[in-house]
Amino acid sequence: MIAEHTAPNDSGNTRSRITEIADQLFYERGYEHTSFADIASAVNLSRGNFYYHFKTKDDILDAVIERRMHKTRGMLEGWETEAPTPAARVSRFIHMMVMNGPKIRQHGCPVGTLCAELSKLEHPAQPKASLLFTLFRDWLARQFVQMGYPRNADALAMHLLARSQGIATLANAFNDEGFIHQEVEQLLKWLHDISTSTPATGEC
Amino acid sequence: MIAEHTAPNDSGNTRSRITEIADQLFYERGYEHTSFADIASAVNLSRGNFYYHFKTKDDILDAVIERRMHKTRGMLEGWETEAPTPAARVSRFIHMMVMNGPKIRQHGCPVGTLCAELSKLEHPAQPKASLLFTLFRDWLARQFVQMGYPRNADALAMHLLARSQGIATLANAFNDEGFIHQEVEQLLKWLHDISTSTPATGEC
């Protein structure tokens, strides 16, 4: 593990710049509809040079998914440390939809739309993309366990995830950000109810 | 309006056959990822002849959306006449997810995924595709009005639509049909609750 001579100029930076731009473009325009040329021009690279950093388009997708995994993990850890109670932490998740309201209205949920697209393409990376959902799912389930719902924590997590996805889909289809607020209110009420009521044996 | 000589052999049939196949392929593979060659070969037509029936790909999309509008209207009218109460009619809507479970698991909701894709493409037909949602939205709202919720019938309709979309998205992402059943149970309970309880002034 001696310092190798593999410390290229700023290829690491270039690579992450490409990944960052690709992440954004895949979200805004979709994976298939984003071309190498789109990404290259956004990063100010020639198409030829592009292939020095990524051999195939699938490689870029892989890097983008990994980047999203990393960012998501960081966000969840942040909520974990910032918010004192499980209910407050889940509330952070719900509020995320309000914070990202304008982008959701324009492009839907980054995770949901990517999974849907890769599913239609029968793309090999589809299972990997679904792991982004799993990240949220498991994190939410842990919160519900701490809230006193060990038996159906996963069902509650999936329920909340589904509600969020539906909100994003319709807010996007109808170009209606107000709908997000409207539904978030209901979700917060739902969260309040289950976090204050005594968990019944087979609740929810 | 005298009978014109525009009654070509079976071009009407060919056209509707193309539209039917395109409808299916757009659902299964997505709009952009479906090529003329895909459709033509599925209909057993040469690519050249294809253009006799549709000038551009957008024209096919238009025809597909109109076909879906037509079919949806027919389905909703069917539920309207078959089911005696508004609650029973909404229940038909909810059960549709169970009936289409396998396809939803594989390809998501036909309406939701089309709207999401067209949104990313910034395709001119996106608003037209959203009208498919509007069809369900208005129909559901009418049922909730009849159920005694004139004030927030539309909010209830949107809520139910969103729940359905979320269920479809996650069932697809996790390839999990059981999740549909699980959530449909909850939706039926929700429907039962609001259809039997006395509507409060600002309920739900």
Place this chain on the structure above:
DNA sequence: GTCTATACCCAGATAGAC
């Protein structure tokens, strides 16, 4: 109405000079 042939463009991907 149906076909073959083909124009045209843009995508992903490669070669090789600098």
Place this chain on the structure above:
DNA sequence: GTCTATCTGGGTATAGAC
């Protein structure tokens, strides 16, 4: 590491014979 030039394939779309 970056560039230009280029290959190859597939996509939409057209022309014109039958």
